[in-house]
Structures are given as structure tokens and as C-alpha cells.
Amino acid sequence: METAVHIQKQAELKRAIANLSRRQRRSEWVIRLVGVSLILALWEAFGRQINPLLFAPPSRIVAAAVQVVGSGELWKYLSISLKVFLIGTGLGAISGVVLGILMARIRVLDLTLEPFVIALYSTPMVALMPLVVIWLGFGDQAKAAVIYLFAIFPILLNTYQGVKSVDPKLLEVAKSFRSPEWALWGDVILPSSLPFLVAGLRLALGRALVGMVVADLYTAVSGIGYLIVRYAQSIQIDRMLVPVITLSLLGVILVQGLRWLEVRVAPWQHSSHD
Amino acid sequence: MTIKIRVENATRLFLGGTVVAFEGISFDVYANEFLCIVGPSGCGKTTLLRCMDGLIPLSAGTITLDGQPITRPPEKVSMVFQHFGLFPWKTVFANVAYGLKVRGAPAAEITERVSRAIELVGLKGFERYYPHQLSGGMQQRVGLARALATDPDVLLMDEPFAALDAQTREILQEELLRILEQERKTIVFVTHSIDEAILLGDRVIVLTARPGRIKTVVRVPFPRPRKLSVVRADPQFGSLRTQIWELLRSEIAEAASVPP
Numbered sequence: 001m002e003t004a005v006h007i008q009k010q011a012e013l014k015r016a017i018a019n020l021s022r023r024q025r026r027s028e029w030v031i032r033l034v035g036v037s038l039i040l041a042l043w044e045a046f047g048r049q050i051n052p053l054l055f056a057p058p059s060r061i062v063a064a065a066v067q068v069v070g071s072g073e074l075w076k077y078l079s080i081s082l083k084v085f086l087i088g089t090g091l092g093a094i095s096g097v098v099l100g101i102l103m104a105r106i107r108v109l110d111l112t113l114e115p116f117v118i119a120l121y122s123t124p125m126v127a128l129m130p131l132v133v134i135w136l137g138f139g140d141q142a143k144a145a146v147i148y149l150f151a152i153f154p155i156l157l158n159t160y161q162g163v164k165s166v167d168p169k170l171l172e173v174a175k176s177f178r179s180p181e182w183a184l185w186g187d188v189i190l191p192s193s194l195p196f197l198v199a200g201l202r203l204a205l206g207r208a209l210v211g212m213v214v215a216d217l218y219t220a221v222s223g224i225g226y227l228i229v230r231y232a233q234s235i236q237i238d239r240m241l242v243p244v245i246t247l248s249l250l251g252v253i254l255v256q257g258l259r260w261l262e263v264r265v266a267p268w269q270h271s272s273h274d
Numbered sequence: 275m276t277i278k279i280r281v282e283n284a285t286r287l288f289l290g291g292t293v294v295a296f297e298g299i300s301f302d303v304y305a306n307e308f309l310c311i312v313g314p315s316g317c318g319k320t321t322l323l324r325c326m327d328g329l330i331p332l333s334a335g336t337i338t339l340d341g342q343p344i345t346r347p348p349e350k351v352s353m354v355f356q357h358f359g360l361f362p363w364k365t366v367f368a369n370v371a372y373g374l375k376v377r378g379a380p381a382a383e384i385t386e387r388v389s390r391a392i393e394l395v396g397l398k399g400f401e402r403y404y405p406h407q408l409s410g411g412m413q414q415r416v417g418l419a420r421a422l423a424t425d426p427d428v429l430l431m432d433e434p435f436a437a438l439d440a441q442t443r444e445i446l447q448e449e450l451l452r453i454l455e456q457e458r459k460t461i462v463f464v465t466h467s468i469d470e471a472i473l474l475g476d477r478v479i480v481l482t483a484r485p486g487r488i489k490t491v492v493r494v495p496f497p498r499p500r501k502l503s504v505v506r507a508d509p510q511f512g513s514l515r516t517q518i519w520e521l522l523r524s525e526i527a528e529a530a531s532v533p534p
Contacts, residue, residue: 006409173359176327176347177373177424187372191363268362268406 056238061245064238074227074246081212081223084140088147089208093201096152100159100200101189105181117160121153125211129218143215150211151204158200162193195266202258209251278428278460279303279326283335286321291333295321296486299335301479303428308454308461310471312518313481313489314526319464320356322486323432326462327353339428348428349377352421356433358413360405366392366416367401373424391419394453411442418450422457431463435470447473448502455499468518473505480518483525490521 040058047057056064068074103109103117128149136142166189174188190197216225224243231240280302286295295318303309313319324330326337328344328351337344339351347353352373360369368375371388379387392398395415405413414434421429435443447470454461465471471478472494480489492514496505505511 007407010407169355169357169359170361172329173353173355173361174376175329176353177376178347178349179376183376187376188361191361194363266363268404 052237053235054237056241060238061241064236065242065245068239068242074243077222077227078224078243078246081216081225084143084215084223085147085208085212088144088211089151089205091144092148092151092204092208093155096155096200096204097159097197099152100156101163101185103156104160104163105189117153117156121157125149125207126214126218129214133219138220142219143212146215146219147208147211150214151208154203154207155197155200158196158203159193162196162200163189165196166192195262195269198258198262198265202255202262205254205258206251209247209254213247275304275307277302278305278307278340279462280338280341281322281326281335282337284322284325284332284337285334286318286325286330287333294485296481296484299481299486299488301488301491303460303462305427305460306458308463308474308476310463310465310475310478311481312465312468312471312478312522313486314483314522315466316484317481317486317525318484319466319481319486320432323353323430323462323464327351327430349424350427352424352426352429354414354417354421354429354431354434356436358405358410358417358437360413360416360420362405364404365401366397366403366405366408369405369416370419370423372420377424387423387425388419391423394422394456395419396449409442410438411446414438414446415449418453422453426459428460428462431461433465434463436466443470444502450474451498451500451502468515468522472511472514472518473500473502478518480521481525483528489525492518 044057044059047055047060052060099113103113125146129146132142132145132149136145170188170192171184174184179187212223213225213228216223217229221229224247227243228240231237231243282300284299285297287293288295299322311319311322321330325332326344328347331345339348342348361372364372367388370391371384374384374387389401392401395418397412397415397419400408400412405416408416414437417434435446438446451474463471463474475494478492478494480492481487482489494514495510496508
């Protein structure tokens with residue numbers, strides 16, 4: 001039976017590979033843990049020598065975190081920023097995907113828009129902040145627009161790349177089965193470019209997080225940006241570092257989460273056989 | 275005999291007319307016949323098949339299906355691809371259902387026809403598998419089921435077994451003959467294997483090296499239903515094989531002496 005034997009062999013091989021990589025991962029984690037502890041210990045030792053007005057060791061940051069988080073202050077300001085973050089990134093993701101597909105599938109759009117998209121992708125969006133403020137003011141609208149601008153281009157370009165790299169053989173199969181263009185989007189183009197899309201979203205989230213803080217600092221000072229500015233101005237370095245570390249944790253969680261998703265949305269790409 | 279497909283003076287050029295894939299090809303495909311096309315590589319066999327599916331236009335000449343010119347992929351024609359062309363993100367069931375889904379068939383009809391096609395190609399129980407979990411032979415069974423599910427009159431098969439190992443290829447040739455006993459279809463089968471063409475076909479068209487033209491049409495005398503082992507043992511099989519091989523050998527020698 002070609003089928004049963006084949007599937008059994010595949011399963012055995014997978015188990016063996018899983019065993020090996022588990023052992024390797026364990027040793028990697030040991031090295032990582034020791035290394036990280038060492039650096040934290042050094043930071044602690046030197047941090048205590050420095051004037052507390054200028055710097056803080058980990059122990060004081062943790063103590064400050066307990067207070068800032070425990071009082072609900074952190075969440076209060078973070079949630080304000082996150083709301084705008086979700087709106088800006090969400091709209092950026094949707095319009096980025098749609099524009100990316102349109103550009104990749106329609107030749108006229110491709111040729112006319114490509115130079116603009118590439119130029120805008122390379123433009124540091126901070127430079128457009130004054131314009132956004134002139135157009136939309138200092139409120140949440142302006143903040144969402146800034147985040148949108150930070151987020152849209154990586155998604156747009158990745159979607160575009162993904163759609164361009166759809167296997168032309170599969171497009172021909174679809175054509176042979178008389179698929180109209182609109183049906184191609186759902187049947188072939190989107191599923192095929194899903195890994196690119198998720199990669200684009202991962203890049204966009206990193207940028208959007210920057211956009212969120214920039215927007216908090218350069219429009220009406222509010223949200224998590226306000227918290228940072230307030231603690232900095234009152235020279236509470238330990239407290240000021242709490243929202244900063246929160247932001248980097250948030251970034252790590254979002255990016256790693258999408259990395260995790262990235263290798264799972266297209267299982268067919270990672271399993272080779274024969 | 276009714277003519278199903280008529281190819282008249284078909285010519286296809288590439289690269290702005292500098293490369294002639296094939297030129298001045300005319301032949302008829304009769305209803306329910308199994309027609310094989312063999313030729314040296316690069317003679318435009320696959321291109322001809324793609325023109326017959328309406329995927330690319332001819333540069334000159336016409337191809338008609340039931341008297342109607344083919345300008346886009348016809349509903350009553352299905353293609354089986356050398357590269358299988360399965361959607362890796364769809365299950366076996368969804369892959370086989372694809373043609374019917376695109377056509378907007380009702381769900382009940384899809385379920386019924388897809389189950390039937392999957393059973394016909396011997397993949398019952400694998401409906402929920404993904405292509406990458408299947409062997410090459412099983413993947414092409416899916417390709418065949420997908421082509422059959424829309425109940426076409428004509429199957430265009432582009433070297434469907436060329437990517438498979440020798441044993442699997444033989445099993446699938448046998449399977450194809452068995453399936454055709456149950457579902458009579460008109461078949462145009464492109465291959466570079468002379469054996470395969472004789473084992474499966476009612477007639478074999480031998481093409482010349484590029485630019486592809488018809489060199490000869492050979493009639494295969496073996497009755498149906500066929501058994502591969504019986505056909506192989508027949509002395510006529512050997513003589514047909516030699517005859518076609520001689521025709522092809524002169525072409526291949528010529529193709530080798532002329533730069534492409």
C-alpha cells in the first residue's frame with residue numbers, strides 16, 4: 001500500500017526530528033538564561049552606583065512597576081493609546097491588503113502607483129507629522145492617521161510581493177476551470193500570499209508602535225506618551241522606564257506572535273517530502 | 275464517427291514571431307476516442323494542448339469544439355496538468371470540488387459529484403488530507419478527480435504521469451484505463467513516452483521537431499478493455515514501438531543538429 005506505509009514513515013521521521021530539536025532547544029535556553037541573568041546582575045550592580053536622578057537599576061524599576069501597574073495608572077494611559085493604535089493599524093492593514101492586491105493585479109495601477117508607494121515607504125513618516133496636524137488637528141483622528149501612515153506601507157508592499165509571487169501555474173489551473181478574476185482573490189491569490197501578508201503585518205505592527213508613541217508625543221500629549229513625559233519631567237527615572245519597558249514587551253509579544261503565526265498559516269511550505 | 279475537436283492549420287508563434295512552436299497542424303479528434311500526441315521535446319505539444327483548452331490563442335488557424343471555435347476555456351473540457359496544479363491550502367475534497375465551486379454548483383450536487391470522483395480514483399478516506407500529505411501518485415489522482423468532477427466531454431492530459439516514478443506511472447496508467455471503462459470520455463493525451471502512447475491510445479499523432487508539424491498518424495489496433503500486461507506481450511506492440519521510435523529518432527537527431 002503506497003499510502004499507509006508512506007504516512008507511517010512520515011510520522012516516524014517527524015518524531016525523530018522533534019526529539020532532536022527539543023534537545024537542542026533546551027541547551028539554547030540554558031545559555032540564554034545564564035547570559036540574561038548575568039547582564040541584569042551587572043546592570044543592578046552599576047545602576048546602584050549612579051545618581052538615582054539619572055538612572056535606575058532593575059530592582060527599583062520592578063518596585064516602581066508594582067506601584068504603577070498596581071494603581072491602574074499604566075493601564076489607564078496605555079488603553080487610550082492602544083485604542084488609537086488598533087484603529088490606525090486595522091485601517092492600515094485592510095487598505096494595505098486591498099491596495100496591494102489591486103496594484104499587483106491591475107497593470108495600469110501597478111505602473112502608475114509603484115513609484116509613489118516606494119517613495120512613501122522610504123519616507124520617514126515623522127516628517128509628515130506637521131502636515132497631519134494641520135489637516136486633522138491634535139486629537140485622536142490625527143493620532144490614528146499617524147499610526148495608519150506608519151502601518152500601511154509595509155503591508156501594502158508585502159501583499160504586493162505576495163500576489164506577484166503567486167505560482168502562475170496555479171493561476172493557469174484556475175483559468176482552465178473558468179474562474180472569474182474576483183473568484184481568484186479568495187481561491188488562489190489571498191491564500192497563496194498569506195505568509196507575505198502576515199510578514200507585512202509583523203513589520204507594520206513594529207512601525208505602528210513607533211507611530212503610536214510619536215503621535216502621543218507630538219500631537220496632544222496623552223496616553224502612554226503622556227505617562228513617559230510626566231515621569232521624565234518629574235525625574236522619576238524608575239517610573240518612567242515602566243511604560244517604556246511595557247512598550248518593548250508589547251512589541252516583542254506582537255512581533256513574536258505574528259512570527260509564530262507566519263510559519264503556521266502555510267503548513268504546506270514547511271513540509272517537504274520525497 | 276462524430277468529430278469532437280477539429281484542429282485546422284493551427285500555428286503558434288512565440289517571442290514576436292521569431293520562434294515557431296508548431297505550424298500548419300490539422301487533425302480531428304473523434305468523440306470518445308483516446309488520442310495520444312508524441313513528439314521530441316520542444317515540439318510544442320504542451321503549447322498545442324493549451325491552445326486546445328483556450329488558455330492561449332493560436333497565431334493562425336482554428337480549433338473548434340463541437341463546431342464552435344474555442345476562444346476561452348470551454349465548460350465541457352477539463353485539463354490534467356503535468357505539475358498536478360493542486361491548491362496546497364485546499365483539502366483533497368476542496369481541490370476536487372474546485373471546478374464545480376467556480377461554476378456555482380449547489381452544495382448538495384458538489385458533495386455528491388466530488389464523493390463520486392474521489393471514489394472513482396481510489397482516494398476514498400483521504401478527503402480531509404492536504405496535497406503535501408500525499409505521495410505524487412495520489413496527488414495526480416486528485417488532479418484526475420478534479421478534472422472528472424465537472425463531468426467534461428473532453429479530458430486534455432498534459433504529460434500527466436511524467437513527474438511520477440516508473441511503478442506509480444504504470445499503476446496510474448492501469449487506473450486511467452479502468453476509469454475510462456466507467457466514464458467514456460474524449461481524451462487528448464500528450465506524452466513523450468512511446469510506450470505510454472501505444473498502451474493507452476486509439477491513435478498516436480507523431481509530431482516533428484520544432485517547428486512541430488504532423489509527421490504521421492499511427493492507428494493502435496488493440497481492442498478495449500485493455501490490460502497493460504496483455505498489450506505489452508502482444509508482438510504488434512513491439513513492432514508499433516519500433517515504427518514510432520524510428521520516426522521519432524530521425525526527428526530527435528535533426529533537432530540535435532540544429533541549434534534551438
